[in-house]
Structures are given as structure tokens and as C-alpha cells.
Amino acid sequence: xxxxxxxxxxxxxxxxxxxxxxxxxxxxxxxxxxxxxxxxxxxxxxxxxxxxxxxxxxxxxxxxxxxxxxxxxxxxxxxxxxxxxxxxxxxxxxxxxxxxxxxxxxxxxxxxxxxxxxxxxxxxxxxxxxxxxxxxxxxxxxxxxxxxxxxxxxxxxxxxxxxxxxxxxxxxxxxxxxxxxxxxxxxxxxxxxxxxxxxxxxxxxxxxxxxxxxxxxxxxxxxxxxxxxxxxxxxxxxxxxxxxxxxxxxxxxxxxxxxxxxxxxxxxxxxxxxxxxxxxxxxxxxxxxxxxxxxxxxxxxxxxxxxxxxxxxxxxxxxxxxxxxxxxxxxxxxxxxxxxxxxxxxxxxxxxxxxxxxxxxxxxxxxx
Amino acid sequence: xxxxxxxxxxxxxxxxxxxxxxxxxxxxxxxxxxxxxxxxxxxxxxxxxxxxxxxxxxxxxxxxxxxxxxxxxxxxxxxxxxxxxxxxxxxxxxxxxxxxxxxxxxxxxxxxxxxxxxxxxxxxxxxxxxxxxxxxxxxxxxxxxxxxxxxxxxxxxxxxxxxxxxxxxxxxxxxxxxxxxxxxxxxxxxxxxxxxxxxxxxxxxxxxxxxxxxxxxxxxxxxxxxxxxxxx
Numbered sequence: 001x002x003x004x005x006x007x008x009x010x011x012x013x014x015x016x017x018x019x020x021x022x023x024x025x026x027x028x029x030x031x032x033x034x035x036x037x038x039x040x041x042x043x044x045x046x047x048x049x050x051x052x053x054x055x056x057x058x059x060x061x062x063x064x065x066x067x068x069x070x071x072x073x074x075x076x077x078x079x080x081x082x083x084x085x086x087x088x089x090x091x092x093x094x095x096x097x098x099x100x101x102x103x104x105x106x107x108x109x110x111x112x113x114x115x116x117x118x119x120x121x122x123x124x125x126x127x128x129x130x131x132x133x134x135x136x137x138x139x140x141x142x143x144x145x146x147x148x149x150x151x152x153x154x155x156x157x158x159x160x161x162x163x164x165x166x167x168x169x170x171x172x173x174x175x176x177x178x179x180x181x182x183x184x185x186x187x188x189x190x191x192x193x194x195x196x197x198x199x200x201x202x203x204x205x206x207x208x209x210x211x212x213x214x215x216x217x218x219x220x221x222x223x224x225x226x227x228x229x230x231x232x233x234x235x236x237x238x239x240x241x242x243x244x245x246x247x248x249x250x251x252x253x254x255x256x257x258x259x260x261x262x263x264x265x266x267x268x269x270x271x272x273x274x275x276x277x278x279x280x281x282x283x284x285x286x287x288x289x290x291x292x293x294x295x296x297x298x299x300x301x302x303x304x305x306x307x308x309x310x311x312x313x314x315x316x317x318x319x320x321x322x323x324x325x326x327x328x329x330x331x332x333x334x335x336x337x338x339x340x341x342x343x344x345x346x347x348x349x350x351x352x353x354x355x356x357x358x359x360x361x362x363x364x365x366x367x368x
Numbered sequence: 369x370x371x372x373x374x375x376x377x378x379x380x381x382x383x384x385x386x387x388x389x390x391x392x393x394x395x396x397x398x399x400x401x402x403x404x405x406x407x408x409x410x411x412x413x414x415x416x417x418x419x420x421x422x423x424x425x426x427x428x429x430x431x432x433x434x435x436x437x438x439x440x441x442x443x444x445x446x447x448x449x450x451x452x453x454x455x456x457x458x459x460x461x462x463x464x465x466x467x468x469x470x471x472x473x474x475x476x477x478x479x480x481x482x483x484x485x486x487x488x489x490x491x492x493x494x495x496x497x498x499x500x501x502x503x504x505x506x507x508x509x510x511x512x513x514x515x516x517x518x519x520x521x522x523x524x525x526x527x528x529x530x531x532x533x534x535x536x537x538x539x540x541x542x543x544x545x546x547x548x549x550x551x552x553x554x555x556x557x558x559x560x561x562x563x564x565x566x567x568x569x570x571x572x573x574x575x576x577x578x579x580x581x582x583x584x585x586x587x588x589x590x591x592x593x594x595x596x597x598x599x600x
Contacts, residue, residue, distance in 0.1 A: 059500045085506035095501040098519055107515075108505040159506065 010035040010195055011056065011163060016065035016076075018051050018219075026051045026062070026219045033163060033197060038189060039224075040206035041199040043216035043242065049199035052216070053165045056197065057089045085112060088156035092168040094148035096140035101132055101151050104140050108159040123158060129188060130154040146177035153185065157192065164189075166198045170205065182208065203243060207231070207283055207364050215239045227283070232331045247286040247332050250366070253278050260305070260358050267329025271305040272361035283364040290360035291334035293324065294353045295344050304355035308332070312350050322346070326354055371569055378570030379577050389551075390571075394578050397555040400468050401536040404475030408483045408531050411476070413524060416487025417517060421499070434488060437481025442474075446544030449474040453545065466547035471555065474541040479531035486530060490523035491516055522594055529590045536583055556582070 011033040018026035026048045033039060033056075041049045054060045058067070058080055067074045074083045088108070096104050105126055106119045114122075127133040130150040135143065140151060149169060156164055169185075170178045186209055189196055200206050206213055207227060214224040215238075223235040231248035234240035251265035253276045263270050263284055270284050292304065310328030322341045326332045332354055336346065346352065382390050419430060451457050453465040453473075464470045494516060502512045517524065539557035546553035548562060556579045563572040 054500065057504055059503055081506065081508055084503060087504075089501070089504035091497050091501060093495065093497065095495055095498050097515070098521075111505050111507045111511055155505070165504075 008035055009033070010070065012068045013056060014066045014068075016052075016055060016067075017063045018048075018055055018060065018065075019063040024063075024219060026055065028052065028065075028221060031056075031214075031221065031224075033195060034212075035162075035195050036193045037211040038196045038198060038209050039212045039214060040210035041197065041214050041216055042201065042203060042206045043222075044201065047216040048219035049201075049216055050167050051219070053089065053167050053197065053199055056163075057087055057165045058084055059089065085159070086161060087163045087165065088159060088161035089165040090152055090156045090167065090169045092172055094140075094143075094145075094152035096143070096148055096151055096155075099140060100136065101138050101140055101143070101147075102127070102136040104151050105154045105158055107155055112159065126154045126158040129157075131184060144177075145173050146181055149173060149181060150184075153188075157188065157194070160192075162195060164194055164196045166196060168199055168201065171200070171202065185209075204364060207248065207285070208366055215242055217242070231285075232333070244287070246362075247284075247288070247291075247330075249284045249286075249330055251282060251284055253280045253282060265330055268308060270361060271358045272363055273358050274361075274363035276363065276365065281366045283366050285362040285364065286332070286356055286360060287362070288323065288333040288335040291332060291354055291356045293334050293336055293340070293344060293346070294355070297353060303357060305358040306361075307353060307355045309351060309353050312346060312348050312352060315346060315348055326352065328354060372573075375570040375573040376577075379574030382571065382574040383578060387574075390574060390578065392551065393554050393556055393559050393575070394582070396468060396553075397536065397557075397579075398582065400471050400542075400555055401475060401532060404472045404535050405479055405528060405532045407472070407476040408479035408535075409528055412480045412483025412527065412531070413487050413517065415480070416484040416527075417491050417513060419484070420488045420491035421513065421516075431488065434481055434485050438485040440478060440481060441540070442478055442538045442542075443540035443544065445474050445477050446541030449477060449541065449545050465545060466549060466553060468546065468553050470545040471542045471553060474545045475535035475538060478538060478541060479535050482534055483527045483531045486527035487520070487524060490520040490527070493523070494519055525590055525594050529587055532586055533583060536586075537579065 009032045013028060013031045016026065016028040016031070017024060041052060043049055051060070055062050055065070055076070058074065058076060062076050065076050067076045069083055069086070074080045097107060102123060106123050109119050109122065124133065124136070127136055130153055132147060132150045132154060135147060140148065143151065153169065170182055173181065182205065189209070198206070198209055210227055212225060213227050213230045215222045215230060217238050223230055223239045228248050228250055230239065231243055231246055234243055249265040249270065251263045251270070254262045254264050254269065256276065256278060260271055260273055261276055263272060263282060265284060272284060276282060308328040310326035310332060312324055313327050314325045316323040321335045321337050324334045324336055324346060326334065334354060336344070344352070416434075419427070419434065449470065450465065452459045453462065453470055454460055464473070498519065499512060499516065502515050507515065537557060539561055542555055543558045543561065546555065546558060548554050548558040556575050560572050560575045560579070563569075563575065
């Protein structure tokens with residue numbers, strides 16, 4: 001566990017194995033879900049993300065495994081109704097009932113035997129929160145994709161679950177609808193301080209929402225940790241190839257001028273371009289191929305606004321180029337061609353100048 | 369041609385004057401087929417839902433048998449129900465052969481596979497993850513099954529319509545197990561067969577018109593419900 005993480009564990013899975021037709025499709029020795037945190041499960045199709053979510057939500061019976069929720073051991077299968085009533089799962093498809101939006105959102109409460117009066121008191125607040133209050137009386141069959149997914153999310157949140165599991169909840173939506181919904185969803189998650197586990201194959205979505213990322217491959221967790229750690233220090237080749245070895249720096253906007261803004265990141269300041277507000281929390285992502293190295297000053301004629309001196313920590317030869325990891329007060333990764341590598345006579349421990357353009361910084365807004 | 373016209377005229381006379389015998393036969397038909405459909409609904413929806421939601425060895429065979437049962441010839445049902453209810457048959461002690469109860473039983477046997485088969489298909493056609501979604505909302509297994517049945521209510525209505533349509537117009541089993549006893553176990557179809565055999569075409573046409581009106585009315589009501597549900 002890295003410093004700053006909440007030491008309390010809300011849900012713990014140990015020795016979790018799921019078999020399908022005899023084959024082991026999920027093998028998780030241990031997984032901890034911390035309260036008030038958002039864990040993103042990323043990985044290619046078939047990596048086991050959905051299976052893990054179903055197992056954690058106690059909707060499939062694992063071959064073996066032990067779960068404890070708030071320190072209490074729970075029945076890993078469908079038997080534990082009490083546990084299932086304290087968590088919620090949202091699928092990629094909205095799976096609404098053939099009823100009105102209001103009745104759909106009220107479904108979980110009705111299942112729990114909540115009285116009509118309380119339902120009428122509770123549901124409208126969630127309809128409002130997810131921006132579907134005006135659709136309350138509409139049949140769920142007549143909703144657009146975005147409206148349907150909002151209804152599905154409201155249905156999950158209305159029961160005030162302690163953990164929400166989400167299986168690619170935005171992936172079937174068109175980009176503008178998806179953008180709007182992710183924004184609202186992020187806000188609601190932070191406001192309600194709901195613990196969430198989100199499966200996604202979209203890295204940007206994961207970066208935007210998650211406190212921690214678990215990269216999955218072949219039914220196993222290849223790496224799990226805080227966002228910046230997984231992105232900047234991939235544990236193995238698979239994780240590196242999947243996350244694309246970007247430098248990811250959490251920070252916030254200091255000032256904006258002439259369309260270029262300055263962001264404070266740990267160990268320095270970065271200039272970048274993007275639609276942001278002063279004080280806004282952001283992630284600055286820099287791809288290694290956009291970072292240029294030199295030994296004394298930035299190469300002449302460069303328009304790079306970001307120039308940092310740093311020390312080379314590691315060098316990894318990757319065929320046609322070398323991957324160079326620098327310590328510039330923050331971690332920065334650069335790709336250098338074999339020719340440049342020899343010209344600059346780079347070696348571990350050597351001081352170099354790294355530069356990249358303001359336009360090379362990919363900015364992801366992020367609530368802090 | 370006259371035969372037909374005369375028949376139709378007489379038929380409408382019998383209907384509009386509420387002829388006691390015709391009325392009695394009609395009410396008995398409604399009662400018998402209505403009850404048989406009700407029994408097939410209870411058994412068929414339960415069995416169809418169970419078959420759709422369970423995984424067990426030989427399930428494929430069971431599904432094939434249900435589907436075959438949907439095309440069960442009424443005379444075959446009539447034959448076996450008669451054998452079972454025969455004085456020294458396995459259920460002979462019930463002494464219900466040649467009674468309306470026997471017709472209800474035979475018609476329920478005919479309608480049940482129809483309702484079961486359509487229910488099975490309807491539940492299987494629901495989205496695969498809907499079951500998990502309902503469970504994830506905190507439902508017990510019983511609540512989950514009930515919600516699935518509610519979701520499939522439109523095709524289930526079609527199942528009931530098909531079941532009722534099948535038994536109200538069925539004649540073979542009714543005549544075999546009911547005996548077509550006047551004022552006791554005579555229903556619309558058995559009476560029509562008998563009157564036609566006697567050459568009483570007017571009465572036969574009257575009974576046929578009622579039979580068609582009945583089938584039409586019941587189906588029209590159910591269709592109305594179905595369409596209103598769809599438009600909601």
C-alpha cells in the first residue's frame with residue numbers, strides 16, 4: 001500500500017478463482033477495495049474485467065475465494081442477499097424494465113420493501129441529480145441511449161450503495177452524450193463519496209475517474225496502484241504496451257494567458273494548452289516520443305515551452321530506440337533514437353535537458 | 369344456397385332470442401375452456417419459467433418435449449385421459465369420466481404445453497444480463513423470477529391467448545372424455561359436430577357463429593390490453 005491510501009478496507013477478496021468450462025478465467029490472489037476511492041479496471045476485451053465485477057458483486061459463484069465486507073465474511077455466491085443490498089451493479093446496457101423512468105429508478109427500493117411514501121420522497125432527488133426529472137413519467141422504452149443509462153445509474157444510486165460496480169457504463173454512448181454523462185457521474189461520485197469499481201477499456205475514462213488503476217490481462221491483475229504510479233512505472237511489458245507508457249502528472253492550473261496555461265505539478269511547473277479554469281485539477285499526460293533530449297541547451301530552433309534539466313535514471317534499449325527515464329523533479333519518460341542516443345552519449349546518472357511543446361501535453365480534467 | 373341462408377337466419381334467431389339450450393352450451397364452453405386455460409396458465413408459466421431459468425442435464429430433451437407438446441393432437445390427449453379416467457384406470461377412482469371436469473382436465477393437458485412453450489421462449493428472449501441486473505438490485509431469487517415474468521407479460525398474454533384459442537375450438541378430446549351429454553357435458557364444438565351429423569345445419573351454424581364470436585371477443589380484449597401496454 002502506498003502512503004496516503006486509506007488503510008481501512010471496505011471489501012477484500014482473497015484467493016478468488018472463477019472457472020468456465022474447466023478453464024481458469026479469473027485468478028486474483030488478493031484485491032482490496034478502499035472506501036471513498038474509485039478503482040478502474042482496465043484491460044483488453046476478455047481480460048476478465050466483467051467476470052471480476054460479477055464475482056465482487058456476488059452475482060456468480062466462484063470456484064473458490066473468500067470475501068470480507070467491512071470485516072465480515074460474506075457468502076461468495078448469490079446467497080448473500082444482505083450484501084447484495086448494500087452494493088449495486090450497472091451494466092454496459094441500461095437493462096431497464098418495461099415501466100416508467102420513475103418506476104425503474106424506484107425498483108431497488110421496492111425490492112427492499114420501502115414504503116410508497118418514502119419512495120415518493122427519495123426518488124425525485126435522484127432523478128434530479130442525474131438530470132432525468134423531466135422524464136419521470138416517460139416509458140423507459142422511449143428513452144435515448146444517454147437518458148436510459150442515466151436512469152440505470154439513478155436506479156443504482158437511489159439505494160445508497162456502499163460500493164457501485166460499473167461495467168463499461170459509458171462505452172455504448174456517442175461521444176457528446178458520453179462526455180456529458182461522465183462529467184455528471186464524476187461529480188455525483190465525489191459528492192456522494194461512493195466507493196466505485198469501474199471496468200473500462202478506455203484509458204482516458206480511467207484516468208479521469210480513478211484514484212487507483214488495476215490493469216488486467218488473462219484473468220489476472222497485472223498491476224494495481226495509484227494512477228500516476230501505474231502510468232509512469234508500468235510493472236511489465238504488457239502493462240507498458242497497454243497503457244502506452246505516458247508520463248502522467250497530477251496537478252492544478254496556476255494561471256492562464258493567451259490560450260496557454262501554467263500548471264503546478266509535483267516538482268515543477270508545466271505549460272500546456274487546453275480549455276481549463278484557474279485552480280482546476282488536471283492530469284498532464286506527455287507521450288515519450290514528444291520529449292526531446294539534449295546535453296546542454298534545447299536544440300536551436302525549437303519552440304518548446306517546457307524545458308527541464310534532469311538526471312537519467314534508467315535506460316532501456318527497445319530495438320530502434322531507447323526508452324530513457326528521467327528525474328526532473330518529477331518522472332519523465334522519453335524515447336530517443338539509436339542515432340541520437342550515440343550522438344548524445346547518454347548513460348545512467350548523466351544530466352540532460354528535456355524539452356517538450358505546450359501542445360504536446362494532453363490535458364485531462366479531473367476533480368480533486 | 370337456401371340451406372346456408374336459412375341456416376344463418378335461424379342461427380341469428382337462436383342467438384338473439386337467447387335460446388336456453390344454446391345459451392347453456394355457450395356458458396359451459398366458456399367455463400370449461402376458461403378453467404382449463406387458467407390451470408394451464410398456472411402450470412405452464414411456472415414450468416416454462418423454470419425450464420428457461422434452470423440448467424440441468426437433459427434440459428435440451430425437456431425443451432424438445434415441450435415444443436412437441438405444443439402440437440399434441442387433441443384426440444391423442446382424449447384417448448389417454450379416457451384411459452386414465454376409465455373405471456379401472458389409474459385415476460378411475462375419481463369417477464369423473466364423461467363429466468365437464470374430465471373435459472377441463474383434457475383441455476388443460478392440451479393448453480399447458482402451449483403456454484409452457486411460449487413462456488419458455490419469452491423468458492429466454494429477455495436480455496441475458498437482466499437476471500443479474502435484478503439480483504444486483506437486491507432481489508431474492510423469488511423476487512427475481514417474479515420480475516422476469518412481469519417483464520415478459522406481453523408474450524405471456526400471447527401464450528394465454530394461444531392456449532385459450534386452442535382449447536375453445538378443440539373437439540376430439542372433449543367428445544371423448546365428456547361424452548357430449550345433453551345439458552351436462554355438451555360444449556359448442558361437440559354440439560356442432562352432432563348437429564351437423566344430424567343435418568341440423570341451422571343449429572350447427574348458430575353454434576359456429578357463437579364459437580367464432582367468442583374466440584374473437586376474448587382475443588380482441590387481450591389484444592386491446594397488449595396494445596395499450598405497448599403504447600404506454
